[in-house]
Amino acid sequence: MARTRSEERRAEILRAALEVIAERGYRGATLGSVAERVGLTQQGLLHYFPTKEALLVAVLEERDRWDTSGGRDREGWRLDLLESLVEYNAMRPGIVQTFSALLGESVTDGHPARAFFTERYAQVRANMADVLRLEFGERLPGGLTPERAAPLLTAVMDGLQYQWLLDPASVDMPGAFRDFLRLLAGSAER
Amino acid sequence: MARTRSEERRAEILRAALEVIAERGYRGATLGSVAERVGLTQQGLLHYFPTKEALLVAVLEERDRWDTSGGRDREGWRLDLLESLVEYNAMRPGIVQTFSALLGESVTDGHPARAFFTERYAQVRANMADVLRLEFGERLPGGLTPERAAPLLTAVMDGLQYQWLLDPASVDMPGAFRDFLRLLAGSAER
DNA sequence: ACCCACCTACCTGTAGATCGGTAGGCAATG
DNA sequence: CATTGCCTACCGATCTACAGGTAGGTGGGT
Incomplete structure (x- = not known):
């Protein structure tokens, strides 16, 4: 073997x-x-x-x-793969919990995971920007650029995870994520 | 005294x-x-x-x-007050860090702050929904209701805090938050 | 006289890490 | 072929360092 x-x-x-x-x-x-x-x-x-x-x-x-x-290749994610990822995560509370706990700890002084997360989020944001550009082009609703929207997309994923971990019954994480994507898609109906 | x-x-x-x-x-x-x-x-x-x-x-x-x-009264927040809150937080990394660290820990088993956060986020979501309804009425972009948008608003605030704490120089937390509000306001230009 | 605001001394538990083994496998060597 | 020696994969004992919490004070203010 x-x-x-x-x-x-x-x-x-x-x-x-x-x-x-x-x-x-x-x-x-x-x-x-x-x-x-x-x-x-x-x-x-x-x-x-x-x-x-x-x-x-x-x-x-x-x-x-x-x-x-x-799930990721050289060209990065695509938006529908992100959606699947969130759905996948919703079935794996353990993994989500591990990294949410670590992320939370990592903001404390001298935490050994801090550098890891700092670096990683820079990458993730860059990736998200690529994904958004690929999907929506240069101009998003609200006059946003992909670079400006990337931190928001990232924040939504993380923030939803915390809410979902604390109270899975009250938070439909994949549904909420799709809602956000719809916002980004800019179906402007009011 | x-x-x-x-x-x-x-x-x-x-x-x-x-x-x-x-x-x-x-x-x-x-x-x-x-x-x-x-x-x-x-x-x-x-x-x-x-x-x-x-x-x-x-x-x-x-x-x-x-x-x-x-900042909050019986009627809850207003959206511009939320914006000020984020700006205020951006000048108080200490407080943000305290509660981000606690939130992260709270998802672990048997953490003494877990019940607190669970309850609190339910309240916060309800509040956010009120704020959104007050500001935008019943229909938001993407066909969202205030109740559906509330977890997103909450998630963005929390998620941005982590990114900002990890790398304040790379993340303009108040700016990003305003960007998100613009998304919600639904200026549909593309 | 009493209580409040502390302190000293101490106990118990736990956590990470070190030290020094031992048992088994495997290869080279006499 | 057997002995020697070394490497891997562990374990037991032990060290050090705290950490939270208890017991029983002491001293000053009212």
Whole structure:
């Protein structure tokens, strides 16, 4: 097999870490609880990831790989794929919760994920601008350019996630997202 | 004086707690560091707030009082006041950071602020719907109702805060918010 | 005389990390 | 072929550092 036992172990650990971080955030997560989930001791876990921060970094890197491969190609997303992504997320509260918790923590001082998110959001905004340009051209409703609308699109996705995580029954995340896209499409009826 | 020394102390402590939570989140904040900031020992602090959670609750309650008094009256916000609020927030990264960090944490399991935020967002959405109805009537662009647009408005505010906190130089939070309002106003030019 | 506003001392728990192993596999070597 | 040696994958014990919380004070103001 191409995949060694060790690589499998690492993958298991990352999956477990994702879960634990979703439940407790990074600061609240303990190496012990991650280890327990994969049938290791804390010290055994540290054999694979030498520090807690290294584990977090690995989690973030894996997310990045996922984002950069599945569903996205060199030309970036298309708007309907974004819509599918939101629908997909609505079925995976765990993953959404992990990254929402991490995003929230990351704004605190010296958080190890801060640089990651800062960089990533710059990329995401650039991507969103491309997507919008591809879909709507240079001029959007309200006189917006794709660059001006990109932070809004990004903000809506994130903001909706928080509302949805807090109260899934009251917030139709995919529906609301589609609503926003309709706003951007500029069906100007009043 | 109407305000007793003890009440002043509490207010000081709450202010300090706000700062520390902004810097480290709730889980990362320690009673000791809050105490230090007001020239107390950790145990001295516990004299005023018997547990860490009690302190958090007090912080949240104060925020609620602030929200419910300043700028908002029985009829709720108006849209231009919301705009001012965003501008005001853009000058107070500390407060924004506190509540963004708390919101992020609150989606994790058993977080003491979770109920607070869940309830609060329901209120906020209802309020936003009122504001939108007052400003735009029943029909918004894209065929939206005020109720459908309210989660979007809320999401934009929160989402922009994260982007702005991570990279203030790259995100013009008030400007972006105004852009969104323009979308809602439905100036349909393309 | 009493209470309020604290403090010192202490306890308990927990978390991340280090140290020093051990057991098994595998390859080179005498 | 067996021994030696080394590498990987762990575990137990332990260290250090806090963190939250308790118990029992002390001192000053009313």
